[in-house]
Amino acid sequence: MKRPADIQQRLLRAWYQQRSWLVLLRPLSALYCRFAMRKRQRYLDAPSASWQPPVPLIVVGNVTLGGTGKTPMVIWLVEHLRSRGLRVGVISRGYGGKPPSLPWRVQPTRDTPEQTGDEPLLIASRCQVPVVIDPDRPRAGRYLLEHAAVDVIISDDGLQHYRMGRTLELVMIDHARGLGNGRCLPEGPLREPASRLDSVDLRIRTGAPADEDGFYALRLEPAELVNMKTGEKVRPDAWRAPPRVQAVAGIGNPERFCKTLENLGFVPEIHAFADHAQYNENSFAAFDHGEPLLMTEKDAIKCAGFARENWWYLSVDARMSESFVEALHARLDRHLPPRQNPISEPE
Structure with missing residues (x-):
């Protein structure tokens, strides 16, 4: 199903x-x-x-x-x-x-x-x-x-x-x-x-x-990776872990998150969930937990209560x-x- x-x-x-x-x-x-x-x-x-x-x-x-x-x-x-x-x-x-x-x-x-x-x-x-x-x-x-x-x-x-x-x-x-x-x-x-x-x-x-053409551009610039368990913050360009990561995106356009991670040098295995999806401790049980898990800030706010030490979210800043x-x-x-x-x- x-x-x-x-x-x-x-x-x-x-x-x-x-x-x-x-x-x-x-x-x-x-x-x-x-x-x-x-x-x-x-x-x-x-x-x-x-x-x-x-x-x-x-x-x-x-x-x-x-x-x-x-x-x-x-x-x-x-x-x-x-x-x-x-x-x-x-x-x-x-x-x-x-x-x-x-x-x-x-x-x-x-x-x-x-x-x-x-x-x-x-x-x-x-x-x-x-x-x-x-x-x-x-x-x-x-x-x-x-x-x-x-x-x-x-x-x-x-x-x-x-x-x-x-x-x-x-x-x-x-x-x-x-x-x-x-x-x-x-x-x-x-x-x-x-x-x-x-x-x-x-x-x-x-x-x-x-x-251009009567439209203004909004650029989303990656700011920092935040560890969901410890609160540690790391600049994406200072990441020292292996580039292969599990990536969670429960947003309206998960491809954008995947492309952002790729542009930062990561090799993500993307897991797309429905927009506004609700998570629990078993939502990511089938993923490879030997690799870091990266997600959007919007997803992270729903996972704070059961986050693991190698779970991170990527914060982004809008630029106009x-x-x-x-x-x-x-x-x-x-x-x-x-x-x-x-x-x-x-x-």
């Missing part, structure tokens, strides 16, 4: 390799596309029906299924805006999490990935900012504003959640995969028609070498161009009161 991860990856490959048999799904795709367009049009026709927060709200979303780098982008935005003196909060659906109640404010020292979902816990742990999860994002936003002083809200995903008003829309696209076959679900990977890209504020290609920073400032400044405009000041 095939694992869900295997089925997921086969479907993703079909979309991004533009397999001809997908045309059989075109009638369903056409219905889905019309539904998505009508949903957005209802928002455009009656914007007052959406909750608009009293502070700027930035949506970091995508139009495709599969990993596009939303979480690194959210982390970069949080750190960048905080460096300019702004108080930042994050809202998220909390995919896969089962908190005791909703809305739920994530507490890194208390909560588990099973309660909050992996990405909200990672963002809260790494950035130390208030993170609230709730599938009802307006409710999450109101709760955040009631319980924390914030100048800007960032929504991790939610581009298609039109009950939530937004100030800026940032859309992420994987540079290598693009839009696949350019078709809506289920024939292709699109959540909305490709024309949706024309209406967003900023478009970002994850993994692109440079800005100066032109992106300028474009962000130009769009955001006008929505901030004058006293909150340190974002316009040079570093």
